[in-house]
Amino acid sequence: MIKEQKPTVFVVDDDAAVRDSLRLLLKSVGLPVEVFESGQDFLDADRDDRPGCLVLDIRMPGMSGLELQVKLNERHSILPIIFITGHGDVPMAVEAMQAGAVDFIQKPFRDQDLLDRINQALDKDAGSRRMLAERNMIRKRLESLTPREREVLDLVVAGKANKVIAGDLNLSQRTVEIHRARVMEKMEAHSLAHLVRMVLEVERPEA
Amino acid sequence: MPHKHTRADRGAASPRTVRSHQELEFRALLDAAVDAIIVVDHHGTIEEFSRAAQQLFGYAPDEIVGRNVRELMPEPYRREHDGYMHRYMTTGEPRIIGTGREVRAQRKDGSIFPCDLSVGHVRGIEPPRFIGFISDITARKQADERLRRSETELQLAQKLANLGNYVMHPGGETADYFSPQLHRILGVDDSERRIVRDEYLEKWVHPADRKRVSEAFERMDAGQTPLDIEYQVVLKDGIVKHLHHIAQAMLGSDGTILKHVGTIHDVTDRRRAEDEARVLQERLTHFSRLSTMGEMAAGLAHEINQPLAAIATYAQACQRLIRQPDHDVEDVLAALEQINAQALRAGEVIRRLRNFVKNREVKREPVNCSRLLEDLRTLAETDARLHNIRLRLDCEEPLPTVYADPIQLQQVILNLVRNAIDAMSEAPEDRREVVLTTRMAADREVEITVIDQGTGLAPEATEHLFNPFFTTKSSGTGLGLAISRSIVRAHGGRLWHTPNDDCGARFHFTLPVSPAVTTGE
Numbered sequence: 196m197i198k199e200q201k202p203t204v205f206v207v208d209d210d211a212a213v214r215d216s217l218r219l220l221l222k223s224v225g226l227p228v229e230v231f232e233s234g235q236d237f238l239d240a241d242r243d244d245r246p247g248c249l250v251l252d253i254r255m256p257g258m259s260g261l262e263l264q265v266k267l268n269e270r271h272s273i274l275p276i277i278f279i280t281g282h283g284d285v286p287m288a289v290e291a292m293q294a295g296a297v298d299f300i301q302k303p304f305r306d307q308d309l310l311d312r313i314n315q316a317l318d319k320d321a322g323s324r325r326m327l328a329e330r331n332m333i334r335k336r337l338e339s340l341t342p343r344e345r346e347v348l349d350l351v352v353a354g355k356a357n358k359v360i361a362g363d364l365n366l367s368q369r370t371v372e373i374h375r376a377r378v379m380e381k382m383e384a385h386s387l388a389h390l391v392r393m394v395l396e397v398e399r400p401e402a
Numbered sequence: 403m404p405h406k407h408t409r410a411d412r413g414a415a416s417p418r419t420v421r422s423h424q425e426l427e428f429r430a431l432l433d434a435a436v437d438a439i440i441v442v443d444h445h446g447t448i449e450e451f452s453r454a455a456q457q458l459f460g461y462a463p464d465e466i467v468g469r470n471v472r473e474l475m476p477e478p479y480r481r482e483h484d485g486y487m488h489r490y491m492t493t494g495e496p497r498i499i500g501t502g503r504e505v506r507a508q509r510k511d512g513s514i515f516p517c518d519l520s521v522g523h524v525r526g527i528e529p530p531r532f533i534g535f536i537s538d539i540t541a542r543k544q545a546d547e548r549l550r551r552s553e554t555e556l557q558l559a560q561k562l563a564n565l566g567n568y569v570m571h572p573g574g575e576t577a578d579y580f581s582p583q584l585h586r587i588l589g590v591d592d593s594e595r596r597i598v599r600d601e602y603l604e605k606w607v608h609p610a611d612r613k614r615v616s617e618a619f620e621r622m623d624a625g626q627t628p629l630d631i632e633y634q635v636v637l638k639d640g641i642v643k644h645l646h647h648i649a650q651a652m653l654g655s656d657g658t659i660l661k662h663v664g665t666i667h668d669v670t671d672r673r674r675a676e677d678e679a680r681v682l683q684e685r686l687t688h689f690s691r692l693s694t695m696g697e698m699a700a701g702l703a704h705e706i707n708q709p710l711a712a713i714a715t716y717a718q719a720c721q722r723l724i725r726q727p728d729h730d731v732e733d734v735l736a737a738l739e740q741i742n743a744q745a746l747r748a749g750e751v752i753r754r755l756r757n758f759v760k761n762r763e764v765k766r767e768p769v770n771c772s773r774l775l776e777d778l779r780t781l782a783e784t785d786a787r788l789h790n791i792r793l794r795l796d797c798e799e800p801l802p803t804v805y806a807d808p809i810q811l812q813q814v815i816l817n818l819v820r821n822a823i824d825a826m827s828e829a830p831e832d833r834r835e836v837v838l839t840t841r842m843a844a845d846r847e848v849e850i851t852v853i854d855q856g857t858g859l860a861p862e863a864t865e866h867l868f869n870p871f872f873t874t875k876s877s878g879t880g881l882g883l884a885i886s887r888s889i890v891r892a893h894g895g896r897l898w899h900t901p902n903d904d905c906g907a908r909f910h911f912t913l914p915v916s917p918a919v920t921t922g923e
Contacts, residue, residue: 210708212744216715219737223722223729254704256787257831279711281704302711306718 202317203227203247207237207263208279209255213302217250220306226313234263243272246324248316250309253278253287253299261287264294273323275316279304333393336382344381347374351387352394438536444529446471446487458538460510471534476508491530499523499532507536516543557582564668570599571661587645587668589637608634608642615647622651623659632669644673687889688761690881691813694820695759698781701788705751705780709744716741754780758812766893768916769806771840771848772797778812782819782838789823791834798841804848805916810889814897817882818852818909825856825906833905847895847912855906859899867899886911 204226208214214230221228227247231237234251235258243249249267253260260278267274278291278299288299297319298312340348343364350360357375361368384390432439438455442448448471451463459466459474466473472480486497502520509515517536524531560566566584571577578596585591588606599619607615611633622629629649636642649664695702716737723729723737758781775795786793815838822836833855843849859867866872868887883897890897890911897911 210712212712212740212747213708213715215740216712216719216737219733220715220719220722222733223719223726254788254790256790256792259790281707302707303714304711306715306722 200246201227202320203229203245204250204313205237205242205247206230206250207234208252209233224310234258237263238266243267243270243274246320248275248277248313248320250277250279253280253284253291261291264291264296268294275319277312277316330397333397339381340378344374344378347371348378351375352391440471440534440536442471442532444487444491446483449531458536474507476506476514479505504539515540565665567665569661569663572659584666587666589639606635608636622649629664643668643670645669684764686881687885690885692759694817694882697820698785701784702751702755704788705784706748709748712744713741751780758809762809764807764810766805766807768803769808769811770803771801771850772799774808774811775838775840778815782816785820786823786836789827791823791826791836794835794837796837796839801840801842801848802915804913806893806913814886814889814911815850815852817886821882822852822854822856825854829856843912846915848915849910849912851908851910853902853908855902855904858901858905859907
C-alpha cells in the first residue's frame, strides 16, 4: 500500500471515433484515461502494471484484442479487461471470458453500463493489487527471519508443540519459546492463527 | 441427205419424173426450215418428212413416209388421232388447225418430248392435205421448270428465313416487285398495291424510329452508302415487329435513281430472345451481387455499427459534460462535430451498399480505375477487417479512363477480393494481406490485379473455375467468377489467373482504354 497511484482506464481501439468518444466519456466522469490505437502500441507503452483497467476492442486489424489478452497473460498482467464486441462476436467473447476477461459489452452501449463495468473492474484491480501488496509485505517479513527462526516457524505452522520442536531441533524448550516470540514479533502476527494464514497466503497459491 | 427423192420416190407411184419449179421451191423450203415439217393426207398418211423432222424423230424418210402420223404420237394422242381427223373432216370444226398448241411427241426410239405443234389445212387439192410444224420445246420446258422451281424455293426460303425482298422504281414507270413474304411481314394482302416510301414511313415505321429511318433513306438516295438499319414497325393490327432492312439505290448515268433493291428481314424473334437473354443475364448478375453482399453482411454490420457506437458515446459524454457547471464548451463542440461526421460516415456506407446492391440499368461511362478502387475500399475493407486481413492499394498514376459500368466493375473486383479473403482464412498473420493493383498494360489496356497469399488453386479446381455453379466454398453460389468473367468480356476485356510468386493466386483482368481522352479529370 505504498505508491499511491490513481487508477487509469486504458482504451485500445483501432477506430479513431470510437476511441475518441470513449476518451471524452471517461473524461466527463473524471476518470483518468489513456487511449491506444493498437495492441502493439499498448504493449510498447508498458502500462499494464499500473492500476486501472483495460477497455479493449475485440476485433482489430493486426493484433486482435484476444491476441493482446494472451500477451498480457504471458506477462502476468493482472489488469482487468473489459472487451468491446460487435454483433455476432459471442464466440470470441466466450473465448475472452475463458482467458480471464472480467466482462464484455456490445456496442453501441449505454454509457452507464460501461461505467458500471469499469467501476467493477477498477474495484477488482484495487483488490488484486491490495492482495499483491500484502503478499509482498509478508514475504518481506519472512525474509527478515534468521534461518533458525524460519525453522521454528515452519514447525509451528506444521502444528507442532514447543516441546516437540525442541526435540526435533535439539534445542532447549526455553530457546524455542524465545525464537517463537521473535517470529511472532517480526511477522506482526496477532495470534497463531494469523501467523498460519499469512504463511499459507504466500506459500500456496503462488504459481 | 437421204431424202431428196422423197417426193420422187412416192412420185414413182404416180408417173411423174420431172420436178416442177414449185416443187423444187417447196423442197428447199422444207429442208431449210428449223422446225420439223410433216405433210399428211386426210387419213394421216405421211407424205413429206422434212430434214429437221428426220433429225427430231430419228426416222429416215423411207422408214416413215407412207405410214400414219399416229406413230409419231404417244398415247393417248395415238389412240385418239383418227377420231380428231374424222371429226374435222365431217364437221369442218377446227381444234388445232390455225391455232397451235403444246403437245407431246414420240421419237423412233420411243422417247417422248414436249413440242409446240401447229397445223395448216392445204385446201384446193384432193385429197386434202395437212402440214404440221413441230418445234422441240424440251429446253424451254426445262428452263421453265428450273425457273419455277427456283422461284418456289426462293419463296420457301424467304418464308423460312422470314425475309422478304423488293424492287421499287421511284419513277413509277416500271412495276414494283414485293415478294410474297414481304407482304406477309408487313401484314398486307398479296395485292398489286404499291407501297411508296412516304406511306411506308407514315403507316408502318414506329414513330420513335421514323426520323432515323427517314434519314437513312435519304443517305442511301444521296449516293454510295447502302441502307443497313434495324427499326420497328407497327402493323395495322398493332403488332410490333423488329426489322433489319438492307437496301441499295441503283443510280443511272445521270445520277437519277433507277430503282431501289432491298431485303427486309423480320428479326423480331431473335431480338426478343436476345432481350430475354439480356434480362436473364442482368438478373443473374444482380443476384450474384446480392449474394456477394450477403457474404459480406457481417462486415457491413460492423462497419455501420462503429460510427453508431461512436455517436452514442459522444452524445452520452455531451450530456454528462453539459450537466457539469464548469464544463469545457470546446469539448462539447468537438463531440457534436464528431457526431455529425460519424452519422455521415454511417450514411456513406449505406449509400455505397445501396448503390452496389440496387437493381439498375447497365450504364457505361468513362471510369477512372484508381478512383473506382478508392470508392470500393470502404466495402472491401469492411470485409477484410472482419477477417483480420489488410487491404493494400497500389495504383499506378495517372491512368487513362476505361469505358465501363462502374458498379459491374466494382462487382468483379469485390468478388475477386472476397475470394482472396476466403483463400487466406487460415493464413499466418504475416501473410494476411490482399493487394489490389492497377497499371497500364500493353495494347492500350488497363490491368487490375488482385493478389492473395492464400492456399492457391488446386489444379483440379482451375479447370472448372469459371464454370457456373462450381464452388469450393461451403456457402458459395458458384456464380461469382462465371459472372465476373462474362462482365469483363462484355466490356471487351479478359479475366485470368496466375499463381502468385510464393504462395496464393493472382487474378487479373483487363479493360480497354476508352477511346476519347487518356487521362481522368
